Amino acid sequence: MAFPPLGPTRPHTTPLFQSAVYDVPDLDALDRVMNGEEPGFFYARDAHPNARNLASQLALLEKGTWGFVTASGMAAISASLLAYVSGGDRILASNRLYGRTNRLMKTELARFGVTASFVDCNDLISLEVALQTPTKALIVETISNPLLRVVDLPALIEVCHRHGAKVIVDNTFATPVLCRPLEMGADMVMESLTKIISGHGDVTLGLLAGNDAATGESLVQLISTWGFSANPFDCWMCERGLGSLPLRMNASTQNAKELAEWFDASGLVKQVHYPNRPSHPDFALAGRLFPNGAGHMLCIELGGGREAVNCFMRAVPEITFSPSLGDLHTTISHPDTTSHRYDSTEEKLAQGITPGLIRVSVGIEPQEHLRNLFEKGLRLAGSC
Numbered sequence: 001m002a003f004p005p006l007g008p009t010r011p012h013t014t015p016l017f018q019s020a021v022y023d024v025p026d027l028d029a030l031d032r033v034m035n036g037e038e039p040g041f042f043y044a045r046d047a048h049p050n051a052r053n054l055a056s057q058l059a060l061l062e063k064g065t066w067g068f069v070t071a072s073g074m075a076a077i078s079a080s081l082l083a084y085v086s087g088g089d090r091i092l093a094s095n096r097l098y099g100r101t102n103r104l105m106k107t108e109l110a111r112f113g114v115t116a117s118f119v120d121c122n123d124l125i126s127l128e129v130a131l132q133t134p135t136k137a138l139i140v141e142t143i144s145n146p147l148l149r150v151v152d153l154p155a156l157i158e159v160c161h162r163h164g165a166k167v168i169v170d171n172t173f174a175t176p177v178l179c180r181p182l183e184m185g186a187d188m189v190m191e192s193l194t195k196i197i198s199g200h201g202d203v204t205l206g207l208l209a210g211n212d213a214a215t216g217e218s219l220v221q222l223i224s225t226w227g228f229s230a231n232p233f234d235c236w237m238c239e240r241g242l243g244s245l246p247l248r249m250n251a252s253t254q255n256a257k258e259l260a261e262w263f264d265a266s267g268l269v270k271q272v273h274y275p276n277r278p279s280h281p282d283f284a285l286a287g288r289l290f291p292n293g294a295g296h297m298l299c300i301e302l303g304g305g306r307e308a309v310n311c312f313m314r315a316v317p318e319i320t321f322s323p324s325l326g327d328l329h330t331t332i333s334h335p336d337t338t339s340h341r342y343d344s345t346e347e348k349l350a351q352g353i354t355p356g357l358i359r360v361s362v363g364i365e366p367q368e369h370l371r372n373l374f375e376k377g378l379r380l381a382g383s384c
C-alpha cells in the first residue's frame with residue numbers, strides 16, 4: 001500500500017487509522033516492535049494509534065500514568081474486575097450501581113465463583129463491617145444513578161485500603177472535569193465515554209485509567225485476550241469531542257444548577273434531586289468534593305406519577321426520551337420503566353425510584369429555552 005508523500009508537512013488533525021493489521025518489512029523489524037524497542041503496531045485488537053492517542057489524553061485528564069480505551073463502558077468495568085479478581089474471591093459493590101454493572105456482579109461473576117456483596121457506600125460503618133470478610137475490591141460510582149447520591153471518596157478509599165481492598169470508581173457522571181478519583185487514592189477509575197466525554201451521542205466506548213504499573217501491564221494482555229478492544233473510528237470520533245469537554249461540562253453543569261433552583265422555586269414538581277440543592281442528602285459533601293459544581297444530571301419527581309410523566313413527554317417532544325445521557329441536548333429517561341425495570345417494586349421504592357421520577361440529562365441549550373420547555377411540559381403534566 002502506498003501513501004502520497006507528505007514531505008515536511010503533517011496532518012493538522014489526528015488521522016483515522018482504520019486498519020486491522022500493520023505491515024512489517026522483515027522479521028528483525030517485527031522483533032523490535034514486539035520487544036518494545038521501537039514504536040509500532042501489529043494487530044489492532046492488541047493496539048492501534050487511535051486508541052492509544054485517545055487513551056493517553058484521557059489518562060492525563062484523570063491524572064493516571066496509564067489509560068486504556070475499551071469497546072464500551074461495560075467492557076472497561078469487566079476488564080477492571082478481571083484484573084483484580086479470580087474464582088473464590090469476594091468483591092464489594094455499592095448498592096446504587098448502574099443496572100448492567102449490577103447484573104455483571106450478580107449473574108456473570110457468580111458463574112465464575114466470585115461472590116459480590118452489596119453495601120451502602122454512604123454509610124462508612126456498614127462498609128467497615130462488610131470489610132471484616134476478606135475482600136479484593138470495591139466498586140462504586142462517584143455520583144450514583146439515578147438519584148445522584150455522592151460518596152465520600154477519600155474516606156471510603158482510606159477504609160478500603162486499610163483492609164487491603166482495591167477501589168474501582170465509576171466516574172461517568174462526574175467526569176475528570178469535576179472529580180479525579182485517582183488523585184484521591186483510587187486504584188482504578190472507569191468512565192463510560194459513551195456519555196458526556198464523547199458528548200455527541202454517536203460512539204460507544206469506555207476507559208480505564210490508573211497509576212500502578214503492574215496492573216497497567218496486565219491490562220494490555222487482558223483487554224486483547226478477552227476482546228475488549230475499541231475500534232479506531234469510535235476512538236477518532238471521541239478524540240474530537242475532548243477539546244470541548246470542559247466547556248460542555250461547565251455549561252451543562254451551570255444549566256443543571258439553575259434549572260434545579262428554578263424547579264424548586266416553581267412549585268411545579270414534587271421533589272428535585274440535585275447534589276447542589278440544600279434539600280439533597282449529600283449537599284455538604286458535594287460542595288466539598290466538587291468545587292466546580294455537581295454535574296449535568298438531575299431528577300425531578302412529578303406528583304401525578306406515571307400518567308403525569310406520559311403527559312409531560314407528549315407535551316414536549318423537543319425534550320427527547322433517551323436511555324443514554326451526556327448529549328449536547330437535554331434528554332430525559334424514566335428509571336422505573338428503563339434502567340430499574342426488572343427490580344422489584346419494594347427495591348425501587350427503597351431507593352426512591354417512583355413511577356413519577358424523571359431523570360434529566362441537562363444539555364448546553366440556552367437556560368431560558370430549557371425553562372420554557374419544562375414549564376410547558378410541567379404545567380400540562382400537572383393538569384392531565
Ligand SMILES: *Cc1c(COP(=O)(O)O)cnc(C)c1O
Nearest residue numbers: 072073074098170172192194205
Ligand atoms: C452508561 C454507563 C455505564 C456503561 O457504559 P456503556 O458505554 O453503555 O457500556 C456504566 N456506568 C454508568 C454510570 C453509566 O452511565
